Amino acid sequence: MNTHADTRTHTIDTNTPVISADDYDTAAFYSDPGAIAVVTNTTPPNAVALPSPQASTAELLAAAQEAGRRAVPAPFAETALVARPLLRRAGLPVPEGPISYAIAPELTIRYTHPSDSAVGSAGSSGDDDSLLVTGTLRRVPWARTATTVVVLATAPFGPVLFTVTPDQAHLAPGANLAEEPRDDLHLAALEVPAAQVRRIPRELLEEAELRAALARAALIAGAAERCVELTTAHTGTRAQFGRPLSHFQAVKQEQARLIEETALVRAAVQAAATPLDTGGRPARFAVAAAKTQASASVAEIARIAHQLHGAIGITQLNPLHHATTRLWSWRDEDGDEATWAVRLARSVTADTLWPALTTAP
Amino acid sequence: MSPSTLSPIAFPDVALPESARQLRTEVRAFLDEERARGTVLGRPDSWLAGWDRDFSHRLAEHGWVAMALPTQYGGAGRGFLERYVVIEELLAAGAPVSAHWVSDRQAGPSILQHGTEEQRRFFLPRIAAGQCFFSIGMSEKSSGSDLASVGTRAERTAGGWRLTGTKMWTGGAHVNDYAIVLARTEEAQDRHAGLSQFIVDLRAPGVRIEPIRLMSGEHRFNAFHLEGVEVPDDMLLGQQGDGWQQVTGELAFERSGPERYLSTFPLLVSLLRELEQRTATAEQLTQIGILTARLHSVRRLSLGVAAALDAGASPDTQAALVKDLGTRLEGTLIDTVRSVLPTPADPHATPGSHAELLAFALLHSPGYTLRGGTNEILRGIITRGLEQNR
Ligand SMILES: Cc1cc2nc3c(=O)[nH]c(=O)nc-3n(C[C@H](O)[C@H](O)[C@H](O)COP(=O)(O)OP(=O)(O)OC[C@H]3O[C@@H](n4cnc5c(N)ncnc54)[C@H](O)[C@@H]3O)c2cc1C
Numbered sequence: 001m002n003t004h005a006d007t008r009t010h011t012i013d014t015n016t017p018v019i020s021a022d023d024y025d026t027a028a029f030y031s032d033p034g035a036i037a038v039v040t041n042t043t044p045p046n047a048v049a050l051p052s053p054q055a056s057t058a059e060l061l062a063a064a065q066e067a068g069r070r071a072v073p074a075p076f077a078e079t080a081l082v083a084r085p086l087l088r089r090a091g092l093p094v095p096e097g098p099i100s101y102a103i104a105p106e107l108t109i110r111y112t113h114p115s116d117s118a119v120g121s122a123g124s125s126g127d128d129d130s131l132l133v134t135g136t137l138r139r140v141p142w143a144r145t146a147t148t149v150v151v152l153a154t155a156p157f158g159p160v161l162f163t164v165t166p167d168q169a170h171l172a173p174g175a176n177l178a179e180e181p182r183d184d185l186h187l188a189a190l191e192v193p194a195a196q197v198r199r200i201p202r203e204l205l206e207e208a209e210l211r212a213a214l215a216r217a218a219l220i221a222g223a224a225e226r227c228v229e230l231t232t233a234h235t236g237t238r239a240q241f242g243r244p245l246s247h248f249q250a251v252k253q254e255q256a257r258l259i260e261e262t263a264l265v266r267a268a269v270q271a272a273a274t275p276l277d278t279g280g281r282p283a284r285f286a287v288a289a290a291k292t293q294a295s296a297s298v299a300e301i302a303r304i305a306h307q308l309h310g311a312i313g314i315t316q317l318n319p320l321h322h323a324t325t326r327l328w329s330w331r332d333e334d335g336d337e338a339t340w341a342v343r344l345a346r347s348v349t350a351d352t353l354w355p356a357l358t359t360a361p
Numbered sequence: 362m363s364p365s366t367l368s369p370i371a372f373p374d375v376a377l378p379e380s381a382r383q384l385r386t387e388v389r390a391f392l393d394e395e396r397a398r399g400t401v402l403g404r405p406d407s408w409l410a411g412w413d414r415d416f417s418h419r420l421a422e423h424g425w426v427a428m429a430l431p432t433q434y435g436g437a438g439r440g441f442l443e444r445y446v447v448i449e450e451l452l453a454a455g456a457p458v459s460a461h462w463v464s465d466r467q468a469g470p471s472i473l474q475h476g477t478e479e480q481r482r483f484f485l486p487r488i489a490a491g492q493c494f495f496s497i498g499m500s501e502k503s504s505g506s507d508l509a510s511v512g513t514r515a516e517r518t519a520g521g522w523r524l525t526g527t528k529m530w531t532g533g534a535h536v537n538d539y540a541i542v543l544a545r546t547e548e549a550q551d552r553h554a555g556l557s558q559f560i561v562d563l564r565a566p567g568v569r570i571e572p573i574r575l576m577s578g579e580h581r582f583n584a585f586h587l588e589g590v591e592v593p594d595d596m597l598l599g600q601q602g603d604g605w606q607q608v609t610g611e612l613a614f615e616r617s618g619p620e621r622y623l624s625t626f627p628l629l630v631s632l633l634r635e636l637e638q639r640t641a642t643a644e645q646l647t648q649i650g651i652l653t654a655r656l657h658s659v660r661r662l663s664l665g666v667a668a669a670l671d672a673g674a675s676p677d678t679q680a681a682l683v684k685d686l687g688t689r690l691e692g693t694l695i696d697t698v699r700s701v702l703p704t705p706a707d708p709h710a711t712p713g714s715h716a717e718l719l720a721f722a723l724l725h726s727p728g729y730t731l732r733g734g735t736n737e738i739l740r741g742i743i744t745r746g747l748e749q750n751r
Contacts, residue, residue, distance in 0.1 A: 058374070232747060246744065249737075256740030259747065260686045263372065267661040268654065270374055285657075292654035341650025342643055348653065350633035354453045354626075357657055358385065361377045361664070 055080075058273040061218045065269065068222025068330075071178070071322045075100050075142035081215035083150045086208055090161045090198040100146040102185070103208055107135035109155045112191055130194040131155060131162060133187050139174055141333075143183035152200075152208045159205045162197040164190065176329035178322065207279065210287040212334040214272050217287075217294035220330050221269045224262040224297065226323040227305035231258060234309055251308060258304040261297045268293040275360050281347070282359045288344040295337035298327045372665030372679060373672070381446045388450040391423060395456065402713055403455040403627045405722040408620045409581060409732075411457025412536060414494075420451075421491030426461050427469045428489075434473070435486030441671040445664065449619040455627040459533065462620075464488045468495035468541060470614055472560075475599030475607055480560070484539075498528040498542035498561065498585055499608065506738050508543070509552040509605065513587060515544040515559065521593040522546075524559065524567075531585040535570045537563055540585065543604050556604030560596040567591070577708065577724040610675070615733050617666035617680035622659045622687030624729055625694045625722045629656075631715050632698045645701045652697045659687050678746030681739040688736060691729040695722050 055063070064077035075083075075098045083099035112130040133153075140149055148163050169185035176182050235245040235255060245251045268290040275286035302324040306313045313320045331337065348356050395401040400416050420426055429444045430436025448465075451458050469488045472480055487493035504510045513526025524544055534540060540561045547555030561568070567590035572580045599607045629652065636645070663683045669676040698719065706720035730736045 236748075246748070249741070252744040253737065253740045255747075256682075256685065256743040259743055260682050263662060263682060264655070264658045264686060267372060267665065268658040271657065271661045274376075288650070289654040289657040292650055293658045296651050296654065337651060337654075338643075338647045341648075341654065342646040343650070344653050345641070345646035345650035348633070350630050350637060353630060353633060353653070357653075357660060358449070361375050 056273070057081075057276050058270070061214070061269055061273050064215055064218035065222035065225070065266070068219030068326070069226045071223065071226070071326060073180070074098055075146060077215040077219050078141050078212075081218070082208065082211045083148075085211060086150055086152070086161060086204070087163075089204055089207070090200055092161070092163065092196070092198055095148050097147040098142060098145060099148045099150060100141050100143055101150040101152070101208070101212065102137035102140050103152045103205075103212065104135065104137050105154055107133055107137075107151075107153045107187070109133050109153060109160070111156065128194070129157075129197045129199065131160070131192045131197055133162075133164075133190045133192055135187055137164075137169070137185040137187065139176075139182040139333075140185055142181050143185055144171060144173065144181050149185065152205055155197075155199075157199060159200050159202050160197060161200045161204065162192045164192065164196075176325075176333070178325035178329050180326070180329065203279070206284075209335070210276065210283055213291040213340065214269070214276060214287045216330050216334040217265070217272075217290040218269050220294040220298060220327060221262075221266045223323040223326045223330070224265050224301045227301050227320070227327070228259055228262050230318075230320050230323065231255065231305045231308050234312075238310075245308065254304050254308060258301060258308075261300050261304075265294045265297050265301075271360065281356075285344065285347060285356050286360060288340045288347070291335055292337050292340040292344055295331035295335075295340070298331040302327050372662055373668045375442075375661070375664045375668045377442055377446065377664075381443050384443055385446050385450060387423070388425070388447050391420075391425075392450065392454045392456065395419075396454075401454050401456045403630065403718075404457075404713075405455065405627050405718060406624045406725045407455045407627075408452060408458050408462045408624070409532065409725065409728070410459060410579065410721075411455070412459045412533065413457035414460050414491075416457050417461040417491040417494075419491075420458075420461070421489060424489075426489055426491045427465050427485065430469055430473060430485055430489055434481055435489035436469075437489075441667045442664075445619065445667040449623065449660075452619050452623040453626055453630075460494050460536070461488075461491055463497055463533070463537075464493060464495040466618065467497065467611055467615060468539070471541065471558075471607065471611055472598065474610075475558075475603075477595065479595060480598070484560075493539070494533065494537040496531050496534045496537045496540040496563065496585070498531050498534075498540040500530045501527060502529050506735055508608070509556070511543055511545060511556065513542065513544040515546045515557060515592070518591065521591060521595075522559065522597070524561065524587040524590045524592055526587050528585040528587070530573070530582050531570075532582045534563055534583045534585045535572065535580065539563055541598060542587070543608060546601055546604075553605040555602055556608075557601045558598040558604045558607055559592050560598050561587070561590060561592055562596075565590050565592075575724065577721070609677075612734070613666065613670060613675055613677050613680040615680075616684040616739075617663055617670075617676070619660070619663060621684045621733075622656065622663060622690050624688075624725070625691045626656070628698050628718050628722045629694055631718050632702055635702055635715050648697050648701050652694060655690055655693070659683065659690055663687065678743055681734075681742040681746075684733065685736045685739045685743070688729045692726055695719070695726055 060080050064081055067076040078101060079099045083101045084094050087094045110132045111128060112132050113128060143149060143166050146166060148165055150163055152161050168190055169187050172184040174182045174184060235251055238245050272286040272290040275282040305320060305324060309320055312318045392401055400413060417426060424437040425447045428437040428439045429441050432438045469485060472484050484493060499508060501511055515522040515524050540563055542559045542561045543556060544559060545555055546557040549555035567588045569586040569588060571584040573582055573584055574580055666676050666679050666683055704716050704719055706723050707716040708720040710716040
């Protein structure tokens with residue numbers, strides 16, 4: 001099923017920056033949707049390399065934003081901000097290469113050995129946590145190119161994290177609006193050996209949701225910045241009535257709103273870095289606020305960017321669509337604004353709203 | 362990691378010092394005492410409407426007025442981030458802070474920066490003690506957004522200047538002690554040249570204050586007539602002819618603070634209190650959550666400006682950005698509150714009831730996006746900042 005296995009590594013030379021609007025290297029990025037950006041030049045500002053395992057959450061978020069800004073065709077944020085930390089926290093080895101994740105409460109999970117009640121180390125293998133898993137992991141980001149998929153689910157003995165490789169599943173390819181792979185993985189009584197299974201505390205299940213949402217918000221922040229770049233480049237050069245678009249008051253007003261909304265999303269994402277590390281209530285608040293804000297801002301950001309681009313922006317001739325189709329997709333993935341807003345609102349009362357807003361920094 | 366085109370909207374990351382946490386706890390304890398006293402009523406727009414000299418004085422006794430001023434002038438020397446913590450606590454609680462607001466936010470820093478040593482020694486300790494209150498005399502009938510068109514004239518006399526003209530919308534001129542007045546000292550080709558700032562005693566002969574009532578009937582601001590007011594030489598603020606630079610140099614202080622997004626915050630608290638008596642629907646929660654996320658995000662940007670100011674930078678573009686976002690949010694908050702819990706706004710309902718707070722917030726609402734520079738002008742500043750950075 002893993003049809004792109006041979007084209008997994010795609011090297012982007014960042015000695016030539018891919019930032020400016022005109023020479024954005026879309027051909028290299030999009031000729032092979034299964035390609036994984038491995039950036040050779042790790043010198044900022046042009047690098048998008050998977051940060052080292054020692055990287056702070058703030059650094060990971062900054063890198064994920066950059067990946068979003070460049071529409072990196074790989075599960076970059078998924079790997080760095082979600083899958084790797086979860087594996088580490090669960091005490092499983094972290095494999096090389098891109099890793100994806102699935103939070104799948106609806107799987108049917110049984111013990112591999114016959115009796116569900118025989119929990120303990122009584123089995124002949126000396127370990128009873130090997131599982132038999134049936135069900136579908138839906139719309140797994142980049143499943144077809146991932147070396148491993150980290151699955152969070154509920155087993156008979158409680159919350160569990162285990163890994164599967166895409167070739168162990170039946171893969172039904174899918175995609176989002178930006179044609180980023182979102183594949184269904186059908187698991188038919190898949191046997192997962194105990195070595196790949198970890199019982200996890202309920203907090204880790206929740207942390208997985210928070211990490212996924214925040215990673216997505218960081219990608220949104222990056223793509224929003226891309227909209228600002230492309231739009232200001234366009235309004236600065238395209239002339240109508242003998243003047244560049246950027247000289248018109250009405251254009252300025254809209255452009256300023258675009259910039260503001262983008263700054264807002266970025267601030268919300270940054271604000272979640274420290275709380276995510278400390279966990280608990282501040283993490284739940286800051287991440288819910290970040291994903292709510294990021295998703296809620298998408299409509300305005302995409303609307304203004306397209307409006308100021310005029311007709312060229314609705315075509316594939318212009319790179320804008322790479323950003324806006326991602327924004328429209330990402331706002332719904334890992335929880336849309338309504339989902340997170342409800343969680344946010346439920347967490348506060350008249351007496352706790354202000355203390356919650358001022359917990360961090 | 363950001364490309365250069367974005368730097369006008371680059372905001373420093375903020376970490377409040379541990380001392381700020383301690384400070385917050387102290388301010389909350391103070392506010393609890395004041396609530397028990399009946400002075401903190403959780404009202405919207407308390408930095409415009411909550412005028413209480415004694416409250417300001419008590420706040421000053423804790424060292425919380427002009428707290429960013431150096432200790433040698435009676436300040437607390439605590440920096441902009443700690444000041445931020447104090448003023449956001451006061452605004453969120455709807456405390457009556459308007460008496461000292463302008464002297465704390467603008468007059469103090471401005472006199473510190475541009476004033477003579479004598480002016481500093483005279484005014485700053487009084488400001489910090491919560492005993493000397495200022496108004497801003499900038500706008501005029503034909504000079505709003507186009508401030509450089511001010512027509513108030515200052516003519517040379519033997520010992521100083523004679524000021525003639527009419528300032529408009531001068532908040533608190535009828536209750537405050539001094540006003541900083543922008544006047545033309547020279548007719549220059551360049552409209553931005555030849556302007557100067559003066560410290561005018563609001564009880565000096567020739568000052569005439571004429572009330573201008575808000576839609577709500579409140580008397581908050583005035584037409585401030587200067588009918589040949591004699592201002593001694595030593596009350597020129599800063600250099601003659603530097604008025605424009607001085608005024609625009611203060612804008613980051615004026616534009617980015619928590620007062621630019623918290624004016625209506627007490628109304629949201631009131632809404633949550635109302636909802637505690639019923640079961641909220643998912644739709645109601647969604648709206649509240651989206652608003653909360655936006656408040657959280659705008660606060661973060663606003664803190665970023667405070668951090669930049671604390672580091673000695675002049676983040677004018679960022680301040681304009683925060684003010685546009687923040688003041689629009691103040692209005693959005695009202696819309697959300699109305700839509701979550703439809704309530705007829707009633708100015709005559711019990712003071713402090715939801716219907717009364719809503720009426721108050723609504724009647725003040727058009728001012729949020731005007732005062733301190735209109736949002737249309739602010740958005741022009743943002744795009745200019747972007748172009749200059751190209
Ligand atoms: C509550 C409140 C308190 C105030 N307190 C004080 C005070 O204490 N001291 C003081 O000096 N002033 C004060 N002001 C005055 C305030 O600074 C002015 O209202 C403000 O600068 C706008 O000027 P204006 O009202 O004359 O509007 P105008 O400048 O006449 O503008 C009207 C409209 O046209 C738009 N517009 C104007 N020019 C342009 C342009 N070039 N491009 C795009 N749009 C434009 C504006 O954005 C606005 O929407 C206060 C105002 C309010 C509402």
